[in-house]
Amino acid sequence: MNHRALAAAAITVVLWASAFVAIRSAVQDYSPGALALGRLAVGTIALFAILLIRREGLPPRQSWPGILISGVLWFGVYMVALNWGEQQVDAGTAAMVMGVGPVLIALLGGWFLKEGFPGRLIAGMVVSFAGAAVVGASMSEGGASSVLGVGACLLAAVSWAVAIMVQKPALRHASALQVTAYGCLVGAIACLPFAGSLVEEAARAPLSATLNLVYLGVFPTAVAFTTWAYALARTTAGAMGATTYAVPALVVVLAWVTLREVPGWLTFAGGVLCLAGVAVTRSKRQTVS
Known part of the structure; x- marks a missing residue:
């Protein structure tokens, strides 16, 4: 992976x-x-504004199957399922279940995308998955978790993994911006049944909640999904999936700084394991031919 990626x-x-x-x-x-529809609507507006500025037209025909499928699964099903799951279970349980996603990406990438199973990647993912499990256990509120909530988080993880399998081939024919913008649009269309709820809830929601929705649409969606696609086009799906194990560690730090949630030693240790595993996967450059 080059420095830009x-x-x-x-x-x-x-x-x-x-x-x-x-x-x-x-x-x-x-x-x-x-929340999913609002986030996607904001993200779509931001992405198409950039498309117009850059004067990028429609993606090539060969990229559309990947854009449509990943748009429905990742931008649509994934976001709704994850939002729902995080309402039903505690953050720790959600983190542990979502840790399955990068593992599925590596397995499916090795099989469907013919990326193989590099030893450093597998070793790093084992370490990172253990770290994610430790973080999740330390953050768990205890008690019985909602079966439906766990199922929703698992659905999100599976949708994400399958979506990456079709998104990567699409990036051979279209730019990262095109794949992301039109995928986001497809996801927004898939979420239109929630339009009535969005209008009603936006009318009574406090400004802080709506600003968070806008932030989610512009930065974690429009910007981050585009940079993800850019990097994915230049490395393996397995390596990119493993990189996301750094997210739990950063969440702990951000919650500490912004929410004043001081992490316990077990949470801190899990975060270190997550980062160590990512470092192992990156100790040998993962590139595509």
């Missing part, structure tokens, strides 16, 4: 980590479907 991946990880803090505030006033 590495920087793009770093931007993605930081912005996706910040999304967890924003979502925690927004879900108090917006239902899962309404």
Whole structure:
């Protein structure tokens, strides 16, 4: 991975980590479907404004199957399922279940995309997954978790993994901006059944919640999904999936700084494991031919 792609991946990880803090505030006033639609609508507007400025037209025909499928699964199903899941279970349980996503990406990428199973990648993912589990356990509120909530988080993880399998081939024919912008549009269209809820909830939501929704649309969606696609086009799906294990560690830091939630030693240790695992996967450059 070249330096620009590495920087793009770093931007993605930081912005996706910040999304967890924003979502925690927004879900108090917006239902899962309404929040997803609002976020996608804002993201679509921002992305198409950039498309117009850059004068990029429609993506090539060969990229459309990947754009349509990833748009429905990742921008649509994933966002609604994750929002819903995080309302049903505690943050720790959600973090542990979502940790399955990068593992599925590596397995599916090795099989469907013929990326193989590099030893450093597998070793790093084992370490990072252990770290994510430790972070999740330390953040768990205890008690029984909602079966439906866990199922929703698992659905989000599976949708994300499958979406990456079709998004990467699409990036061979279209730019990262095109794939992201039109995928976001497809996701927004898929979420239109929640339009009524969005209008009603926006009318009574406090300004802080709506600003969080706008932030989610512009930065963790429009910017971060584009930088993700840019980096994904220049490395393997497995390596990119492993990179996202840095997110739990950054969430702990951001919650500490912005929410004054002081992490316990177990949470801190799990975050260190997550970062150590990512370092192992990056100790040998993962590139595409």
